[in-house]
Amino acid sequence: MGTEMIDVESQTDHQESPAIYKKANHPVILKFEDVVYKVEIKKEGCLGGKSSKSEEKIILNGITGEVLPGEMLAMLGPSGSGKTTLLTALGGRLGGKLKGSITYNDKPFSNQMKRNMGFVTQDDVLYPHLSVTETLVYTALLRLPNTVTKEEKVAHAEEVLTQLGLEKCKNSIIGGPFKRGVSGGERKRVSIGQEMLINPSLLFLDEPTSGLDSTTAQKIVSTLWELARGGRTVVMTIHQPSSRLFYMFHKVILLSDGNPLYFGNGAEVMNYFSSIGYTPAVAMNPADFLLDLANGIYSGESEEDQKSVKQSLISAYKSKADRVNTTIKEIDNQLPDTVEDKRFGRWCTTWWQQFSVLLERGLKERRHESFSGLKIGQVIVVSILCGLLWWQSDISNVQDQVGLLFFYSGFWGFFPLFQAIFTFPQEHMMLTKERSSGMYRLSSYFMARIVGDLPMELVLPTIFVIITYFMAGLKLTAGHFFETLFVLLFSVMVAQGLGLAIGAMVMDLKSATTLGSVIMLTFLLAGGYYVQHVPGFIAWTKYISLSHYTYKLFLMAQYTPNETYSCGPNVSCTVGSYPMIKLVGLDNKGIALMALAIMLVGYRLIAYLALMRIGVPH
Structure with missing residues (x-):
């Protein structure tokens, strides 16, 4: 040698x-000297199930x-x-039972080394709706240090784009399985360009x-x-x-x-x-x-x-x-050690810079999805249908109005839940790739993702309330209207948080949607509308039900306990005594709001902790 x-x-x-x-x-x-990597494999039982016994399988056996x-x-x-296992190990991205010595200029893997390393995966993990230029520019803004100005980062991205021969397609979108975009060779060059932005030594x-x-x-x-x-x-x-x-x-x-x-x-x-x-x-x-x-x-x-x-x-x-x-x-390390021994900060950019770039990138990537005519049309059609079915119902039809309010809580429990469930499973590969390269903090990504989804998460239910509220003849005062709107938006954000948590924990769309359906159906059944005489041993479920607290707050936004309605010929009854309202109650508004607030924070915290599994072993 x-x-x-x-x-x-x-x-x-x-x-x-x-x-x-x-x-x-x-x-x-x-x-790399005598690199050995082993994994544990569960043995199958006699009926095809997993056995409690496991055996070690050697994936790499003494590679030097x-x-x-x-x-x-x-x-x-x-x-x-x-091959891929060895490459992943050499790139500092493999955990588990890895033995042997892997050194970079006779030093172990470190954040300092990560700054000088590029890793291009086999699958080109790229956002399909961003253009080639946008893909490289956003990567430059996130990965290049603050010693380089924003203008210099953009110029550097454009220079790399030119030298990789991507000028002809620089304004073309990347594309994907269902979206026509650049060719396979151009996609690969974009992936290489993302890594070359940092001028890696390895x-x-x-x-x-x-x-x-x-x-x-x-x-x-x-x-x-x-x-x-x-x-x-x-x-x-x-x-x-x-x-x-x-x-x-x-x-x-x-x-x-x-x-x-x-x-x-x-x-x-x-x-x-x-x-x-x-x-x-x-x-x-x-x-x-x-x-x-x-x-x-x-x-x-x-x-x-x-x-x-x-x-x-x-x-x-x-x-x-x-x-x-x-x-x-x-072989002695005859290269001058030009990398200083001082401790490197883990991140190239500040939290706020990461949040801003990720928010802008997310809005551009998902604008086609957030503002899709199908989603907007779906909400408008359901809104008009509800308005026609409950057309100008009044307090004398308290049963009908209560049913509409419960429909509010049910529909706007399921709709944002299933929108949010898809969030993290769909971005799992991208998050793994970018987190492994140390591109940004998990917290900045998480907050950018949540804030980026808020516009349509709040605009659509607002449109829904505006249409149905006045068509259905609910109380026409500003106080009642805005309180109903506030409760709906609050519950939508809670349901979104539940969807994020389920998606982050399960990371499999089929399993996540099934689990989400079961949980929301349980919440609806325990909401206080369908069953009035709930057995004591299962009555506790209403205290964890999103639908129960939302339904309760909707009732309190429309009615007061001493308000009366016509319950028969020349007979008036108080709303508070109506069986379906009495069961839920028109008191303890603060407790209901507090319960939803705890869910709002708690579900997102669960989602964040679940996402912490995604990253690098170092």
Whole structure:
């Protein structure tokens, strides 16, 4: 392993390089020695259920290697060989039973290292309704430090966009499964551009050519080769590269079932396997030959032959591994340690900056959804239908008015609940990606998400009340109207919080919607409208019911206990004595408001704590 690769100055002859090809600020030597990773797998019981017993499965088994600045390392191997797991471990994103030594310039992973590291996932996790320019600009505003002005951040994003050849599509939206946008190669370049904004010294990429045609894949890898040429350390997984791509890799790791079969220079890999008796029968792409070997395919085709080939290759590499380990230990860190030892703050930007950028980005991304004609039309149609069904009912029809008020609490319990349930499961991958890179605080994201959803969460119920209140003939005074509106908006925010909590805890849309339906139906049944004689052993459910307190406050917004209505020919009764109102009561308004306030805060706190699971292990 010659040390000439460490001389970064000699690796590039273009001093005035484009932004993404400039030299790395702090070149990094990545070393990993005897990396082992295990996971526990639950055994299945005799009836197909999970057993209490578990066994450990080795995903990575003693992987050793090193990558120097200016080098591009490719991890090869069939599906399930451990490539992505190793990449995730080297990127500091893998928790659990990870053993071995992974160092960056002979130092462990740290926030300081994270600032100089880029990680491009296999799936391009991007917002579909943002344009290419908006995607890069918002990333720059969040990831670049405050030592760079906002104008400089925007200019830097545009420069990276240009150098990645994205000018033609800079105003096009990213797109997604149901929205036409940029091509697959352009999406991948946007993902790489997001990481290149911080000028990383160490860049990890998981299957950067997956799903791309050979020409586009060539362009992507050529871009990465130029990045390495600028003194960066580039590490990638790649499944089946063409021969053109293969010969661009400086170093190669070949994995099979978590075991290393080769680590070394890419140009020497065929000579190595020839030296241990494995030579291709015909001229072929080296990558194809290596994948055949990793699958145990050489001369025999039976399963036993495949196992024999794998064991032979593992044993042959182990005999060489001691020499590899010795060579790695002999490589001194000859780079000047340009990164200061002072403690780095964890965040590049302030809480308020993060909140502002995330709020603006969220509003732009979700404007199509929040202001969709379908959602607005749904509310207006239901509003008019309610107004017609309860047309000009008065106090003499107290049963009808009570039914309308309970419908208020039921409909505006379910509607915001199911809108909010989808919030965090849909953004789970994005939140995981951005939190792993240390882009922003969880609290700034959480508050931006809640505040960004408020406009439509409050506008739609307001429209609903304006239409139904006057059509249904409820009390036409400002006090009664605004109190009813306040109660509805208050309950909507509580229901939204419950939806956020369920979505954050479950993170599976099907399970979350099922759980949400069960909870809201329970709340409705315990609300005090359907059942008047509730058995004592289950009567406690009304005290945790959102619908109960909302319904109670709606009644108190319209009626007073001594108010009278016609309950028969020439007979007047007090509203407070009406059975369906008496059961709920027209007193203790403060307790009802306090209960809703506790739910308002409590549900959001539960959602926030549930989201704290999403992040990085370090």
